[in-house]
Amino acid sequence: MLSHRAGYQLLAVSQRLLPALPTRGIATSLLTSKKFNSPLTPDEVPRAAGFPTMLRLPMQSTADGLDACFLGIPMDNGSYAHRTGARMGPRQIRCESCLLRPHNTHTGAAPYESLMVADVGDVSVNVFNIEANINIIHQHVASIISDGCKPLIMGGDHTISYPILKAMKEKYGPVGLVHLDAHPDTSKTTFGEKISNATPFRLAAEEGLLDCERVVIIGLRGSGNSPIDYEYGRNLGFKIVPAKYCWYKSMAPLMAQVRELMGDAPVYITFDIDAVDPGYAPGTGTHEIGGLTSIQALEIIRGCRGMKIVGGDLVEVSPMFDVQGATSILAANFLFEMLCVLPGVVYKDPPGSDFEF
Numbered sequence: 001m002l003s004h005r006a007g008y009q010l011l012a013v014s015q016r017l018l019p020a021l022p023t024r025g026i027a028t029s030l031l032t033s034k035k036f037n038s039p040l041t042p043d044e045v046p047r048a049a050g051f052p053t054m055l056r057l058p059m060q061s062t063a064d065g066l067d068a069c070f071l072g073i074p075m076d077n078g079s080y081a082h083r084t085g086a087r088m089g090p091r092q093i094r095c096e097s098c099l100l101r102p103h104n105t106h107t108g109a110a111p112y113e114s115l116m117v118a119d120v121g122d123v124s125v126n127v128f129n130i131e132a133n134i135n136i137i138h139q140h141v142a143s144i145i146s147d148g149c150k151p152l153i154m155g156g157d158h159t160i161s162y163p164i165l166k167a168m169k170e171k172y173g174p175v176g177l178v179h180l181d182a183h184p185d186t187s188k189t190t191f192g193e194k195i196s197n198a199t200p201f202r203l204a205a206e207e208g209l210l211d212c213e214r215v216v217i218i219g220l221r222g223s224g225n226s227p228i229d230y231e232y233g234r235n236l237g238f239k240i241v242p243a244k245y246c247w248y249k250s251m252a253p254l255m256a257q258v259r260e261l262m263g264d265a266p267v268y269i270t271f272d273i274d275a276v277d278p279g280y281a282p283g284t285g286t287h288e289i290g291g292l293t294s295i296q297a298l299e300i301i302r303g304c305r306g307m308k309i310v311g312g313d314l315v316e317v318s319p320m321f322d323v324q325g326a327t328s329i330l331a332a333n334f335l336f337e338m339l340c341v342l343p344g345v346v347y348k349d350p351p352g353s354d355f356e357f
């Protein structure tokens with residue numbers, strides 16, 4: 001497995017070749033006494049250089065010593081969409097994530113001064129066998145969370161949330177769920193099969209993986225298979241927020257209510273990129289018009305601050321249908337925002353506006 005050491009070597013080489021460059025103490029802090037991992041900055045190594053780890057973080061093969069990690073699950077053989085390709089999501093999100101910087105200037109979050117974070121690579125999935133993948137993903141995630149590391153997971157199609165939630169339930173008990181999606185993903189079967197990206201939350205509910213009264217689905221819309229597509233979850237206690245109730249509004253008041261509902265118990269975030277309008281997120285399999293804006297999605301993730309978040313995923317980015325990487329850049333930003341709301345992240349005063357309006 002490739003290590004971040006290569007990045008350090010690049011750094012050392014560049015500083016030998018360019019001694020006049022201001023170093024601002026970066027080299028010594030990175031190589032010696034840094035308490036937490038830091039992403040490479042473009043002052044050290046240009047964005048187009050080096051290995052494209054998530055957010056330019058160091059890479060390691062296990063979650064040892066980590067408070068949080070980024071994990072890829074490049075699986076799309078559970079996809080029910082006619083536009084597949086989400087297996088390429090983790091790779092493209094990592095590539096586009098090289099744009100991001102370490103501080104969340106707009107919320108004040110300083111995740112790399114608060115948590116030990118790294119990219120722990122990808123789950124080696126079986127490209128032919130969905131049932132095998134359920135076990136592979138379950139066991140892999142279980143090993144990552146065994147010491148309390150909080151995984152932020154890049155899909156992959158939405159099937160992956162089912163085995164992830166199996167691992168979460170074993171560690172934390174039934175979890176609350178903040179679920180952003182155009183679709184409820186609670187179908188009984190697809191093509192007679194019980195496991196697909198249309199069924200993960202029915203399976204999770206059937207197996208007791210969810211604290212159903214603390215499940216909130218935001219962004220539902222589009223044509224349906226029946227007039228009662230949303231009723232399966234609702235009958236179990238899921239809270240439903242169809243997209244039309246979000247139109248023209250800030251999500252901050254909604255999230256205040258969601259935080260109250262979630263209380264102090266564990267919460268998992270699952271974010272299907274198709275919750276966002278295809279105008280912002282074209283690179284996905286199942287477009288539905290009238291979706292959330294990128295601003296509303298930010299408000300929802302930022303509104304999760306204060307919850308006992310134990311992990312999250314962002315799924316269904318399909319780079320082949322992406323326009324100039326826009327969806328992957330959006331996904332990279334949303335995953336960074338999820339990192340920023342994990343418990344323990346320190347916040348500093350963000351810059352205000354000089355006008356109130």
Ligand SMILES: [Mn+2]
Binds near residue numbers: 158183272
């Ligand atoms: Mn979904």
